[in-house]
Amino acid sequence: MTGPPPALTDLPPGDPGWSAAFPVLRQLRPHLDREAFDRVHRAGADQGLVFTGVFDAAGACLGVAGWRVVDTTSVLRKLYVDDLVVDAGTRSRGVGAALLGHLEQRGLDAGCHVLELDSGHQRGDAHRFYRREGYVDRSAHFAKDLGPA
Numbered sequence: 001m002t003g004p005p006p007a008l009t010d011l012p013p014g015d016p017g018w019s020a021a022f023p024v025l026r027q028l029r030p031h032l033d034r035e036a037f038d039r040v041h042r043a044g045a046d047q048g049l050v051f052t053g054v055f056d057a058a059g060a061c062l063g064v065a066g067w068r069v070v071d072t073t074s075v076l077r078k079l080y081v082d083d084l085v086v087d088a089g090t091r092s093r094g095v096g097a098a099l100l101g102h103l104e105q106r107g108l109d110a111g112c113h114v115l116e117l118d119s120g121h122q123r124g125d126a127h128r129f130y131r132r133e134g135y136v137d138r139s140a141h142f143a144k145d146l147g148p149a
Contacts, residue, residue: 003107004056005098006054006056006062006095006098007054007055007056007057007069007130008052008053008054008055008098008102009053009055009062010050010051010052010053010101011051011052011053012045012051013038013041013042014038017053017055017061020053020055020059020060020061020148021051021053021061021064021142022034022037022059023064024053024061024062024063024064024085025037025051025064025065025085026087027085027088028083028084028085030072031149033096037064040068040124044066044068044079044082046137047068048065048068048069048070049066049067049068049082050067050068050104050149051064051066051067051101052067052081052106054086054095054098054099054101060087061087062086062087062090062095063084063085063086063087063090063095063096064083064084064085065081065084065085065099065103066081066082066084067079067080067081067082067083067103067106068080069110069112070114071109075113075114076113077110077111077112077113078106078107078112078113078114078116079103079104079106079110079112079114079116080113080115080116080117080129081103081115081116081117082117083118084096084099086099090107090142096129096133096139097133100115100133103115117130118141
């Protein structure tokens with residue numbers, strides 16, 4: 001990235017930064033309208049869900065990630081990334097790497113042993129990015145729909 005470093009900021013429910021960050025998140029989650037997102041965000045915050053946005057000096061959102069720290073039997077404590085998206089016009093400029101690096105440090109600070117995320121099969125560009133950043137495929141993720149969302 002060139003210019004001043006971007007600001008990485010946590011975005012709690014109702015934060016004014018969501019006016020810039022929500023359109024970026026919708027690039028990954030187009031099924032969400034603002035009302036549904038706010039509902040999920042409020043409920044998720046009680047479960048440890050945190051969103052971190054990357055903003056340039058003018059206040060434009062360059063990327064956003066939703067994540068949480070969870071304790072599991074498989075890896076003990078991990079930082080799990082629910083959502084990670086970089087604005088389409090900003091990709092391949094280091095924003096995603098900066099965001100992942102920030103999350104890795106947050107995980108280390110929280111005593112996590114691993115950072116994990118899932119990525120849809122169709123997201124080949126994202127998979128190449130994650131592999132370039134040192135992430136490896138460790139398992140298959142299975143899901144079964146139980147009813148309408």
